[in-house]
Amino acid sequence: MRDLGVGFRYLLKGQRWVARHGRQYGFGLVPGLITLVLYAAALVALAVWGEDFVGWATPFADDWSSPWLGLFRGFLTVVLFALGLLLSVLTFTAVTLLIGQPFYESLSETVDRDVSPDGVAPESGLPLWRELWISARDSLRVLARALVWAVLLFALGFIPVVGQTVVPVIGFLVTGFFLTEELAAVALQRRDVDLRARLALFRSRKTLIWGFGTPLGLAFLVPFVAVFLMPGAVAGATLLARELLGEEIREEAVAPEEENVTS
Numbered sequence: 001m002r003d004l005g006v007g008f009r010y011l012l013k014g015q016r017w018v019a020r021h022g023r024q025y026g027f028g029l030v031p032g033l034i035t036l037v038l039y040a041a042a043l044v045a046l047a048v049w050g051e052d053f054v055g056w057a058t059p060f061a062d063d064w065s066s067p068w069l070g071l072f073r074g075f076l077t078v079v080l081f082a083l084g085l086l087l088s089v090l091t092f093t094a095v096t097l098l099i100g101q102p103f104y105e106s107l108s109e110t111v112d113r114d115v116s117p118d119g120v121a122p123e124s125g126l127p128l129w130r131e132l133w134i135s136a137r138d139s140l141r142v143l144a145r146a147l148v149w150a151v152l153l154f155a156l157g158f159i160p161v162v163g164q165t166v167v168p169v170i171g172f173l174v175t176g177f178f179l180t181e182e183l184a185a186v187a188l189q190r191r192d193v194d195l196r197a198r199l200a201l202f203r204s205r206k207t208l209i210w211g212f213g214t215p216l217g218l219a220f221l222v223p224f225v226a227v228f229l230m231p232g233a234v235a236g237a238t239l240l241a242r243e244l245l246g247e248e249i250r251e252e253a254v255a256p257e258e259e260n261v262t263s
Contacts, residue, residue, distance in 0.1 A: 001207065003205055003207040003208035003211060004207050004208075004210060004211035005211060006208055006211060006243070007207070007208040007209060007210065007211025007212035007213075007240065008211045008212065008215060010211075010212055010236045010237075010239045010240045010243065011211075011212050011215060011216055011232075011233070011236045012236075013235075013236055013239055013254040014111075014232040014233060014234070014235035014236020014237065014238070014239060015229065015232035015233075015235075015236065016232075016254060017111060017114075017232065017235045017236075017239075017254055018107075018231045018232040018235050019232070021110070024107055024110055024231065024235075025231050025232075027103055027106070027107065027231075028100070028103055028104065028107050028230060028231025028234065029227065029228070029230075029231060030100065030103060031096050031097075031099045031100025031103050031104070031230070032096050032100070032226065032227035032228075032230045032231075033227055034099055034100075035092060035095050035096040035099055035100075035227075036224065036226075036227050038095075039088050039092065039095075042084070042088070043081075043084060043085065043088065046080065046081055046084045047081060050077050050080050050081055050084075051073065051074075051077045053080070054073050054076045054077050054080060055073060058072070058073060058076065061073065086150065089175075089220065089221065091143060092220070092226055093179055093182045093183065093220075093226070093230075094139040094142065094143060094182050096226075096230060097135065097139070097182055097183070097185070097186065098132070098135055098136055098139060100230075101128075101131060101132055101135055101186075102128065104186050104234045105131070105186060105190070107231060107234055107235065108121075108186045108187045108190070108234055108235070108237075108238045109121040109123075109190070111234075111235045111238040111239065112187065112238060112242075114250075115239065115242070115249045115250050115254060116247075116248075116249075116250070117248050117250055121190075122190050122191045123190060124189060124190045124191075124192065131189065134189060135185070135189065138185060138189075138195045139182065141195060142178055142181055142182060142195070145178065146174070146175075146178045149171075149174045149178075150171075153167050153170060153171045153174070172214050172217060172218060173210050173214055175213070175214070175217040176209065176210050176212070176213030176214030176215075176216065176217045177202065177206070177209050177210065177213055178213075179213045179216060179217050179220070180202070180209045180212050180213035180216075180237065180240070181198060181199065181202060181209075183213075183233050183234055183236075183237035184198070184202075184237040184238075184240055184241045184244075185198065186234055186237065186238070187237060187238040187241035187242075188201075188241050188245075191241075191245065193245075201244050201245075202244075205244065208240070208243070208244075212236065212237070212240055216229065216233055239254065
């Protein structure tokens with residue numbers, strides 16, 4: 001259980017690092033803001049035209065009497081919007097990382113250099129288009145796994161008592177796991193650690209991953225919070241990647257300023 005606290009501390013250290021490096025923080029906000037605008041537009045469109053889409057998709061219900069027609073299509077409209085919202089939560093990080101690959105790559109490298117004892121950051125040596133392709137491919141593979149879990153947990157949610165207690169907890173743990181994988185992939189991809197190896201590495205220390213990703217996932221449920229936490233999340237995931245690979249971290253580089261003064 002110690003790893004839960006360690007993972008959470010890396011989450012805080014990442015936020016602390018960007019708080020002390022304002023330029024990097026501002027640089028890292030740009031992709032999240034772009035993604036937020038795109039997702040907001042998509043959700044507004046879904047809210048405005050969702051009912052029309054449901055009506056078009058259910059012509060067999062046109063002859064149903066009132067109030068069943070309205071209740072049926074109203075329920076499907078709500079479900080459609082809920083699924084769109086869930087999909088946006090599941091994919092926000094992946095899309096933001098894809099849009100912001102150059103931004104977060106630079107941020108992660110800066111963190112690596114800052115906390116590395118020798119001041120050197122690992123480099124993949126791949127051209128940008130190749131990194132984007134690998135990132136997009138791996139994100140789709142991770143998303144497919146996350147959707148399988150989402151469908152399974154949705155079905156289990158109908159089980160009395162268990163569906164209202166145990167299933168939500170499992171859902172947050174699963175979200176935290178995949179969220180951390182997406183974030184740490186920025187640093188691990190530069191170290192030539194492929195998706196299969198990353199997942200094996202994460203499974204070997206699940207409580208560490210949950211300690212980092214689960215509270216972050218809960219925070220991301222609050223509107224707009226994800227945008228402002230993303231730079232620190234990438235920084236923290238870089239530190240987490242170093243922990244997973246057994247790489248040394250200069251603690252003074254991520255310690256609060258007051259600690260640096262006294263040390």
